[in-house]
Amino acid sequence: MLAAVGFGIGALQRRRLVRSIPAQLSVDSQGIRVDGVDIPYAQVDRLWLTPPAYPVKRIRFERAAARATTYLVSSPRVQITPDYDDLLAAVRARTAHRPGIVSLDLE
Numbered sequence: 001m002l003a004a005v006g007f008g009i010g011a012l013q014r015r016r017l018v019r020s021i022p023a024q025l026s027v028d029s030q031g032i033r034v035d036g037v038d039i040p041y042a043q044v045d046r047l048w049l050t051p052p053a054y055p056v057k058r059i060r061f062e063r064a065a066a067r068a069t070t071y072l073v074s075s076p077r078v079q080i081t082p083d084y085d086d087l088l089a090a091v092r093a094r095t096a097h098r099p100g101i102v103s104l105d106l107e
Contacts, residue, residue, distance in 0.1 A: 021075075
């Protein structure tokens with residue numbers, strides 16, 4: 001009985017985790033699109049990305065006029081395709097015209 005409750009709680013937590021990760025994240029020369037919401041680089045003061053070696057990976061957008069927005073991108077239970085390293089490289093390449101905008105979040 002206790003094991004069944006434990007498995008049920010684990011399944012519920014996994015489902016909640018999967019729902020919190022964006023279904024689609026795309027990077028282009030103008031900005032990043034997260035689940036259909038465009039976030040132009042021109043509106044972002046700083047992009048914080050978790051280092052690839054960390055088990056839980058996040059991306060945080062800081063804007064001068066708004067609160068920071070954080071998205072969970074990957075965790076040990078949920079992987080993204082293509083790989084997170086590719087996402088990090090793409091963001092760095094696409095933001096090369098704005099030095100200092102991308103930082104690694106070491107929290």
